[in-house]
Amino acid sequence: MVLADKLLIGTYKLRKCLKPGVALCSFRGGCLANYCSSNSPKPVTLPGSTFAQNTSRGGLQGHRPKEADLDISSPEEKPEISFDKAIRDEVKDHFRRLKDDIVNRWIGPEGRPLHEVLLEQAKVVWQFRGKEDLDKWVVTSDKTIGGRSEVFLKMGKNNQSALVYGTLSSAAPLDGEHSRSGYCAMISRPLRGPFERRRSYDWSQFNTLYLRVRGDGRPWMVNIKETTDLIQRKDQMYSYFMFTRGGPYWQEVKIPFSKFFFSNKGRIRDAQYQLMTDKISSIGFTLADKVDGPFFLEIDFIGVFTDPAHKEEFAYENSPELNPRLFK
Incomplete structure (x- = not known):
């Protein structure tokens, strides 16, 4: 027991x-x-x-x-990549942008009432308040042809401006092809609509370019390009000078569109044409004053406005010998 x-x-x-x-x-x-x-x-x-x-x-x-309690993934498993989904998302995004274009065309630019746009006297086109604003611009220099100039673009103090700075060098590249050098530039990216369609800025209701800048006393060239589909006109632009004062104070620069002269590949043409302000593709700033050394240009905003005191339509003369097409 x-x-x-x-x-x-x-x-x-x-x-x-x-x-x-x-x-x-x-x-x-x-x-x-x-x-x-x-x-x-x-x-x-x-x-x-x-x-x-x-x-x-x-x-x-x-x-x-x-x-069921084990959370161990097999090393052979790979993340699923769907190209079809990526293409569908891209097409949806383009159709959404196309819809916004159609709606804004009936309502007004940027979705505002049309009567407000027609009565508008000033407009800020570019301002610099964050990295997304810098992404709308690109910088270039004579390094593309073998030069020694350097240019950089970054946000200014307190993210309230854009700072273009670098070093200008007029030393020609030793390649046997180029005899001149020494330029730096900052250029806005062209507007792109749905399906990468080219778009343009319409400034036809304004007559003056308006900038708030702060520089080091150097002269800059302001360049405006028109929207065109012709390959032979890709190097054509309209230009005018912008003189910076230097010092710690901001300056407001006002350049009438009638002052911009026509140039091709950096050379002023004898035959001058008026800038078509309803087909603006991009704007840029070029430094090429042949003074070697450091430089900087700080930009607060770039805009357009209507100056009621400015009545000039075109500042340059034409003649049948210089421009026969205008006198047919």
Whole structure:
């Protein structure tokens, strides 16, 4: 009877020890060693072992962890890349921009009422208040032809302006092809509509370019390009000078559109044409004063406005000898 009671008590304790949900500590006290067969070796659990680390996070669910609880990804699995989804998203974005263009055409530019646009006397086209404003511009220099000039563009103090700075070098590249060098430029990126369609700025209701800048006393060339599909006209632009005073104070520069002269590949043409302000593609600033050394130009904003006192339509004369097309 005593032997039978011991067997019954041992069986009961063994079932209780192997009950699912019991923590690992129940095994460490020799529970299996006391009630399992004496021929089987005792389990040895070393500190820091993998089994102890895995089971110390929570209770042991049965004799082996469930596969659903394991969060182990196979090394052969790769992130799913769907080109079809990317194309669909791109097409949706272009159609959304096309819809905005159509709606704005009926309502007015930038979704404003048309009567407000017609009565507008001034407009800020570019301002610099963050990195997204800098992304609308690109800088270039004579390094593209082997020169030594350097130009950089960054945000100014307190993210309230754009700072163009660098070093101008008039040393000609030693390639045997170019005899002149020494220029740096900052150019706005052309407007792009839906499906990469070219767009243009319409400044026909304004007559003056308006800038707020701060420079180091150097003269800059302001260049305006028209929207054109002709390859032979890609180097044509309209230009005028902007003289900076230098010093710590901001200056407001006002340049009438009638003052811009026509040039091709940097050369002023004998035949002059009036700037078409309803088809503006981009605007740029070029430094090429042949003075080697550091430079900087800080720009607050670039805009347009209507000067009621300015009545001049075109500042340059034409004659049948210079421009026969205008006198046919």
